[in-house]
Each structure stands twice: as C-alpha cells, then as structure tokens.
C-alpha cells in the first residue's frame with residue numbers, strides 16, 4: 001500500500017489508540033479515534049464482544065471501522081476480571097487485584113486482545129493476541145494505563161508500566177493482535193477505505 005489508509009477506531013480509550021497507531025504505522029495504517037459509545041454485549045468471549053460492536057458501528061457509519069476488546073485474565077481467580085476488566089479497573093483498580101491475590105502462590109495471568117475490523121469490500125475479520133505473564137507483588141512503574149503496573153510478561157522482570165512503550169508493544173497482546181491485523185490488511189487492496 002502506498003498511501004496511508006485511515007480507519008475509524010471506536011473507542012474512548014486514548015491509550016489504546018496511541019498504542020495501536022504505534023504498532024500499525026509501519027504497515028501504512030492510521031486509526032482515527034471515534035469516541036462514540038461502543039455497544040457491548042455481555043459475553044465471556046472478547047472476540048464475540050468485538051465482532052458485535054464492530055457490526056453495530058458499521059451499520060451506523062457505513063465506513064471501515066475497527067473495534068478492540070481486551071482484558072486481563074488471572075488464573076487463580078478463574079479468569080477474572082476478563083471481559084469485566086474495564087469496570088474492575090475503575091472500581092477496585094490495581095490495588096484491589098493485588099489484595100485479591102494476597103497469599104496466593106499462583107500469580108499466573110494473561111492479557112488478551114481481540115480486534116474486529118469491518119469494511120464494505122472486505123467484510124468482517126477478527127484478529128487476536130495474547131501476552132502470558134504474572135501479576136507482580138506490588139505496583140511498579142508509571143507508563144501505560146490500566147493494569148500495566150502489575151503485569152510482568154513471561155521471561156521479563158519489568159512490569160509493562162516500567163518498560164519503554166516500544167518494549168511493551170513487543171510483548172503485548174495488543175502488539176500481537178494489531179501486527180496480525182496490519183500484515184493482513186496491508187496484503188489487501190482496499191478500493192475505498
């Protein structure tokens with residue numbers, strides 16, 4: 001693709017837009033933040049949530065749209081907060097999660113991300129990414145957002161919030177999902193994105 005392709009990203013989260021654009025720029029793709037209400041169904045599947053929200057937005061906007069749904073899944077808590085991560089972050093936050101894990105030996109966790117993209121000529125496509133890791137014993141670092149200060153990716157010592165942004169992208173669920181999307185889309189020709 002030669003010219004930059006621009007797509008509406010349905011989200012209210014500026015951090016997600018910043019990360020996604022950093023990851024997508026080598027593919028010649030730019031996301032424009034469209035802060036309208038994302039229609040979210042109750043589901044334990046991030047892919048299902050993202051697909052439904054993308055189709056609802058596409059129906060209304062009739063132009064290429066992208067929705068991302070992500071969450072933190074903690075093994076000792078049977079996958080909680082998962083699809084409820086945004087609400088849990090706003091209510092009990094990182095401190096609350098650390099309290100829930102007090103005395104637990106198993107601190108294994110995964111961040112997951114589902115990306116749903118729709119365009120008139122390519123239809124609906126989904127991509128996902130996962131980052132395996134663990135929940136730290138304390139909050140560390142100030143970069144990023146959400147649960148970044150308590151998530152340490154496998155094989156590393158730093159939390160996402162202690163890493164330079166590009167290093168987080170290398171390990172993150174968002175990095176994996178958006179790189180998959182970027183390489184797929186850049187292999188297609190979108191007549192009118």
Ligand code: IMP
Nearest residue numbers: 068069070071085086089145146147148
């Ligand atoms: P949603 O996708 O808008 O439902 O929100 C996902 C929530 O999961 C965010 O509000 C964060 O609390 C959390 N989350 C998702 N991805 C990340 C990340 O990369 N770092 C930290 N927290 C994240």
